[in-house]
Amino acid sequence: MSENAPIDIEVILSPTSKINQVDFESITFGSTFSDHMLQCDFRNGSWEKPIIKPYEPFLIDPSAKVFHYGQAIFEGLKAYRDAHDKLWLFRPDQNYDRFNKSAIRMAMPEVPREIFLDGLKELLKIDQQWAKGGVGNSLYIRPFMIAIGSGVIAAPSTQYRFMILLSPARSYYSGTVKVIVSEYYSRAANGGIGAAKAAANYGAQFYPTKLANEKGYQQIIWTDDATHGFMEESGTMNVFFRVNDTLLTAPATERILDGVTRKSIIQLATDNGMKIEVRPVAVAEIIEAAKTGELKEIFGAGTAAVINPIVGFGYRDDYYELPEQADSFALKLKSQIIDIQYKNAEDPYNWTVEVPLT
Amino acid sequence: MSENAPIDIEVILSPTSKINQVDFESITFGSTFSDHMLQCDFRNGSWEKPIIKPYEPFLIDPSAKVFHYGQAIFEGLKAYRDAHDKLWLFRPDQNYDRFNKSAIRMAMPEVPREIFLDGLKELLKIDQQWAKGGVGNSLYIRPFMIAIGSGVIAAPSTQYRFMILLSPARSYYSGTVKVIVSEYYSRAANGGIGAAKAAANYGAQFYPTKLANEKGYQQIIWTDDATHGFMEESGTMNVFFRVNDTLLTAPATERILDGVTRKSIIQLATDNGMKIEVRPVAVAEIIEAAKTGELKEIFGAGTAAVINPIVGFGYRDDYYELPEQADSFALKLKSQIIDIQYKNAEDPYNWTVEVPLT
Numbered sequence A, B: 001m002s003e004n005a006p007i008d009i010e011v012i013l014s015p016t017s018k019i020n021q022v023d024f025e026s027i028t029f030g031s032t033f034s035d036h037m038l039q040c041d042f043r044n045g046s047w048e049k050p051i052i053k054p055y056e057p058f059l060i061d062p063s064a065k066v067f068h069y070g071q072a073i074f075e076g077l078k079a080y081r082d083a084h085d086k087l088w089l090f091r092p093d094q095n096y097d098r099f100n101k102s103a104i105r106m107a108m109p110e111v112p113r114e115i116f117l118d119g120l121k122e123l124l125k126i127d128q129q130w131a132k133g134g135v136g137n138s139l140y141i142r143p144f145m146i147a148i149g150s151g152v153i154a155a156p157s158t159q160y161r162f163m164i165l166l167s168p169a170r171s172y173y174s175g176t177v178k179v180i181v182s183e184y185y186s187r188a189a190n191g192g193i194g195a196a197k198a199a200a201n202y203g204a205q206f207y208p209t210k211l212a213n214e215k216g217y218q219q220i221i222w223t224d225d226a227t228h229g230f231m232e233e234s235g236t237m238n239v240f241f242r243v244n245d246t247l248l249t250a251p252a253t254e255r256i257l258d259g260v261t262r263k264s265i266i267q268l269a270t271d272n273g274m275k276i277e278v279r280p281v282a283v284a285e286i287i288e289a290a291k292t293g294e295l296k297e298i299f300g301a302g303t304a305a306v307i308n309p310i311v312g313f314g315y316r317d318d319y320y321e322l323p324e325q326a327d328s329f330a331l332k333l334k335s336q337i338i339d340i341q342y343k344n345a346e347d348p349y350n351w352t353v354e355v356p357l358t
């Protein structure tokens, strides 16, 4: 497909809409879906024609490789409605590029730009009513790809399905977040798939996270699996530490997801004149800084919650409460990024991309 | 459910059988399935009634957790037909126990014994014609469980589906196997899910294995991810090294699948009076032994191929060819274990379990 050719999509519209049955005020993240979805299959070495059709279950063979060998990747981004009723994506190219990096690592075919990005815009045009206005409201976008070829032998599939789902989301308030620094469990191996947004990375976290929940922590800060001496990331967020007036965050190694929010925050912080160091962050230095009072803030950064302040963390037998900050970096950066996302501020970086609605 | 109660299964028989369309002489591993499958769903905190029904695709929501968060586990075992036309399982309790260990690690519900083991026997009774006689022929059994609850939020599902598929298999000859010792990629993290038979562990291996294939190796011997200094396992097999007359194999740590074949071989080797050491196996000592000629054999052990001799291995820029052995330990152990599986020898360990066919 050429870069500029308009993409050829089959569209089957739903005869009815579910939208009036949805209470947009009381939506749980990720549980409500719009009227349509995009679907595109890969067979015989190439991508077939994408189709937009009513959201519905599909038939799949019980021996499909996704069930047995975990060949599955996804992305997560949002569409934001501005005060003039226009619809915007935030850095969708980043998600597109990361999706294909994940695809390569999971031995899956790369998805063409037209199918992913133009297909997404087409889907958004059709289901635009599902993107509600008002800061905090957004339409969460879930592109994903699964191996649908059948056969219970551990080898890559030859058939894949790429899909995009849309899920309306409210301002994500996850309550007070306390995290525990992992001493035993880990999320990713050196030379593993930690940097890929592979389904495989998430199910593996559920059991350790359940154990953390039982101890009163909402999330785990993952550490490197070899020494557990360095802070990596948390659940579905990258993590930042503010020590005095310096922000610290781990480099996006092969074990860490290179977050779009993280990237944007590094840029914004730099342009704000904040000191920021992207380097391995030792657990020991954070503990030390917590003890001396130099540790001012910890926050998570990711598409769902944008920035999520953390109120305290556990490590071994101790709990470290973080002091409230009058000049919170987390809140300052959060409002800056949200202002750009909702077009309430200049976007000097050209991060926002308008979705044509007609 | 009580341990001895006969299990209540709904049975829907297929009106026709596909068996006459199958050429049992030219079957590819894992690609042909029998007429029926077992299915049992977990909802509202408990397991529903299992059902045996015709093998067929099923409907699933595009937001099912298995697609997005990789909550999926499986097992693999075989049914063997003996010379008197009886059907036998090999240590099915081991697979049952391991399945539930995997379930716990992936935050999935444990499957009751009756559903897994009695359900399997019932399914085998119905599709018994699919288990052909003759050493080498077998009926490969694939129990698996997937998260079918919907919602794109990274948290455990509340709904699951357990299934058993049957796939007739021929003596598995994978050709001459050369392996490469991994120096960069790895299979499992410390504190990760390497010891679980989770779908997530397999898709992650496909890309590095493809790179190995391009260099002329069929498989990778995974090393520990922290130092790449110790031999772990290979593809879907545990690995044994024979140095002089001593067999070496890695302990079943949290990074390694505790193979049933491995376990059985350790027992048989011990009872044969072979020296066997279960301990970390350094890459360096194997290279050294290869150079001095003390490395006599390497072989993989797993349900599919039982024992798979390896003819040589690559490490860094060198290739080490293994000498042919007149008194191969691999072949001796293989014939002993196969004789037990097909009831051509005494089974002093009570490893075999008869499947009632009427």
Ligand SMILES: Cc1ncc(COP(=O)(O)O)c(C=O)c1O
Residues within 6 Å of the ligand: A076, A233, A234, A235, A236, A237, A238, A257, A258, A259, A260, A261, A262, A301, A302, A303, A304
């Ligand atoms: C493991 C992990 N880390 C970090 C992030 C944050 O990435 P992004 O800012 O691109 O959403 C995510 C995705 O949400 C994630 O799944």
Ligand SMILES: Cc1ncc(COP(=O)(O)O)c(C=O)c1O
Residues within 6 Å of the ligand: B076, B233, B234, B235, B236, B237, B238, B257, B258, B259, B260, B261, B262, B301, B302, B303, B304
């Ligand atoms: C990663 C891995 N290692 C080893 C094995 C061997 O285990 P078993 O002998 O129980 O088949 C398997 C399964 O086949 C496996 O998937």
